[in-house]
Amino acid sequence: MEQKKLAVTVDDLTVAYNYKPVLWDIDLAIPEGVMMAIVGPNGAGKSTLIKAILGIIDPIAGSVAIYGKPYKKQRKLVGYVPQKGSVDWDFPTTALDVVMMGTYGSLGWVKRPGKKEKKIALEALEKVGMLSFKERQISQLSGGQQQRVFLARALAQDAAIYFMDEPFQGVDATTEIAIINILKELRKAGKTVIVVHHDLQTVPEYFDWVTFLNVKKIATGPVKDIFNDSNLTKTYGINYKVSVQQ
Amino acid sequence: MNSAQIEIQLIASLVAIACAIPGTFLVLRKMALISDAISHSILPGLVIGFFITNDLSSPLLIVMAALSGVITVVLVEFIQKTKLVKEDTAIGLVFPAMFSIGVLLISKYANDIHLDTDAVLVGDLTLAPYDRIFINGLDFGPKSLWVIGIILLITLSLLIAFFKELKISTFDAGLATALGFSPAVLHYGLMSVASVTTVGAFDAVGAILVVALMIAPAAIAYLLTEDLKKMLFLSIFFGVFSAISGYWLSHWLNASISGSITTILGLVFLLVYLFAPKKGLISVSYRNKQQKIEVSLLTFLLHLNNHTEERERHINHLNEHINWQKVKSKSVVDLALRNNMITLSGNIISLTEKGKSFTDKAIDYIITNDDSEIESMKEDFFLFRG
Numbered sequence: 001m002e003q004k005k006l007a008v009t010v011d012d013l014t015v016a017y018n019y020k021p022v023l024w025d026i027d028l029a030i031p032e033g034v035m036m037a038i039v040g041p042n043g044a045g046k047s048t049l050i051k052a053i054l055g056i057i058d059p060i061a062g063s064v065a066i067y068g069k070p071y072k073k074q075r076k077l078v079g080y081v082p083q084k085g086s087v088d089w090d091f092p093t094t095a096l097d098v099v100m101m102g103t104y105g106s107l108g109w110v111k112r113p114g115k116k117e118k119k120i121a122l123e124a125l126e127k128v129g130m131l132s133f134k135e136r137q138i139s140q141l142s143g144g145q146q147q148r149v150f151l152a153r154a155l156a157q158d159a160a161i162y163f164m165d166e167p168f169q170g171v172d173a174t175t176e177i178a179i180i181n182i183l184k185e186l187r188k189a190g191k192t193v194i195v196v197h198h199d200l201q202t203v204p205e206y207f208d209w210v211t212f213l214n215v216k217k218i219a220t221g222p223v224k225d226i227f228n229d230s231n232l233t234k235t236y237g238i239n240y241k242v243s244v245q246q
Numbered sequence: 247m248n249s250a251q252i253e254i255q256l257i258a259s260l261v262a263i264a265c266a267i268p269g270t271f272l273v274l275r276k277m278a279l280i281s282d283a284i285s286h287s288i289l290p291g292l293v294i295g296f297f298i299t300n301d302l303s304s305p306l307l308i309v310m311a312a313l314s315g316v317i318t319v320v321l322v323e324f325i326q327k328t329k330l331v332k333e334d335t336a337i338g339l340v341f342p343a344m345f346s347i348g349v350l351l352i353s354k355y356a357n358d359i360h361l362d363t364d365a366v367l368v369g370d371l372t373l374a375p376y377d378r379i380f381i382n383g384l385d386f387g388p389k390s391l392w393v394i395g396i397i398l399l400i401t402l403s404l405l406i407a408f409f410k411e412l413k414i415s416t417f418d419a420g421l422a423t424a425l426g427f428s429p430a431v432l433h434y435g436l437m438s439v440a441s442v443t444t445v446g447a448f449d450a451v452g453a454i455l456v457v458a459l460m461i462a463p464a465a466i467a468y469l470l471t472e473d474l475k476k477m478l479f480l481s482i483f484f485g486v487f488s489a490i491s492g493y494w495l496s497h498w499l500n501a502s503i504s505g506s507i508t509t510i511l512g513l514v515f516l517l518v519y520l521f522a523p524k525k526g527l528i529s530v531s532y533r534n535k536q537q538k539i540e541v542s543l544l545t546f547l548l549h550l551n552n553h554t555e556e557r558e559r560h561i562n563h564l565n566e567h568i569n570w571q572k573v574k575s576k577s578v579v580d581l582a583l584r585n586n587m588i589t590l591s592g593n594i595i596s597l598t599e600k601g602k603s604f605t606d607k608a609i610d611y612i613i614t615n616d617d618s619e620i621e622s623m624k625e626d627f628f629l630f631r632g
């Protein structure tokens with residue numbers, strides 16, 4: 001792990017809403033190829049951290065680098081799975097069309113998606129087991145299926161680093177397994193995956209790195225070294241016992 | 247039809263198309279009210295443009311009016327961002343203020359010109375064919391036709407060029423930002439198009455009714471399709487349909503054209519709202535009713551699955567045991583019979599193989615929430631369509 005390249009570096013990042021800091025002086029150095037969970041209580045700024053890294057929210061201080069360069073120069077290296085609840089699923093479009101949106105980044109302005117983009121999208125749908133739903137209107141999909149469509153869209157971005165905002169939230173067993181399989185595949189392919197995660201029990205099983213966050217960074221590092229009672233207690237403010245989890 | 251009539255219908259149709267395009271995106275972005283705000287607040291821009299040029303037909307008027315439309319949007323967003331008032335309140339605060347500045351300016355300095363407030367509010371298409379463009383004595387047609395034609399051309403080229411960008415920033419602004427498509431640029435682009443279109447449509451339908459042409463066709467189309475491109479085409483279709491039939495309604499009633507167009511739009515919306523195949527009121531209540539019966543069916547099948555005793559499977563037992571009304575028991579039993587899920591011998595009901603496997607699958611689904619099991623059932627039952 002020592003000499004690995006850094007996929008994401010965050011320096012002194014501070015984000016505020018209405019002058020109230022929601023992320024305070026965050027430093028992170030995420031090595032290439034890790035599966036990292038970001039954990040913390042509600043309101044800890046987990047989603048905000050991802051959004052600030054992706055330039056969706058402007059920080060009031062600090063900087064972010066993707067493989068050593070600013071995010072704006074490295075967009076094509078980064079895939080994003082937003083929270084499922086962040087969009088209107090009554091929007092008039094199909095599953096395939098949503099997945100195609102993943103290819104828009106490499107197309108750039110004005111250029112339209114064509115056969116090549118459609119092929120990429122179909123392959124991504126197949127990977128998440130949703131190929132037979134390609135023509136289905138997105139409001140007609142179950143919550144788990146919608147989540148898989150979002151995952152397929154990120155796969156269609158064909159990125160080196162993936163950010164996922166609570167992909168396991170409210171999904172059924174099939175989808176959870178589908179997501180885990182995709183995560184494993186991404187790991188095998190040497191991608192870096194950063195996931196906002198709520199279920200502390202599954203952290204040691206699914207991830208090899210973890211960042212504890214509660215407005216400030218509490219700890220970051222390999223799960224086996226830092227996923228312990230002391231950090232959980234510091235993050236969640238109540239007495240946590242890892243022994244309960246595993 | 248004489249040529250003036252044709253020209254009026256042509257202008258009304260182009261106005262309808264030009265309004266339907268930005269209107270579709272406004273509806274999808276849940277910003278329908280902002281079109282109301284824009285339509286009212288372009289007035290001070292028009293008046294100031296007129297003061298500068300002293301010419302009612304100067305293009306500067308359109309630019310100034312569009313500018314004041316965009317300023318309204320910026321102001322609304324600024325007020326809203328302070329979080330001291332909510333968005334609808336901010337809209338309600340800004341546009342009457344802008345509009346009244348226009349009204350004051352007209353009543354104080356422009357009383358003697360054509361810019362009267364009535365025309366501004368409801369427009370007047372009947373006069374459009376008489377304001378024509380002549381070059382070297384050659385008749386080039388009505389001026390409004392040219393104005394709205396050029397605006398429509400610009401709108402269409404922007405739509406074709408930026409369709410993908412508009413779609414992604416409307417559906418998922420977060421991803422659009424992450425991918426480098428600035429939603430702010432697209433947002434203000436759309437607002438500018440909406441403002442310019444409003445100015446262009448002003449003559450024809452006035453400040454109040456231009457809102458109807460932006461929002462109603464899109465709202466109608468939204469109830470009829472689940473595809474963005476089709477929604478755009480349908481909005482355009484219903485816009486043009488209402489423009490032309492509205493014209494003839496006004497002809498027949500000898501009443502205001504813009505009022506008639508809007509009335510037609512309202513009627514079409516009402517019809518679609520009631521009768522749209524999937525999202526209409528009637529279809530939705532039918533679906534809810536069916537779903538209720540299907541839940542009862544499932545309860546009934548579960549009961550049969552759990553009880554093998556004849557006493558429990560007697561048809562009269564249903565009313566007492568599951569506490570159903572006679573009517574309900576009958577419709578549930580009928581539904582089960584129709585689907586070959588049960589057989590009746592005398593008054594004793596038995597589950598068929600199909601009924602048994604249906605029940606098992608349904609229980610599995612309810613327990614695991616794994617919907618691969620029930621794909622085949624979705625066709626026949628609303629209950630499983632999510």
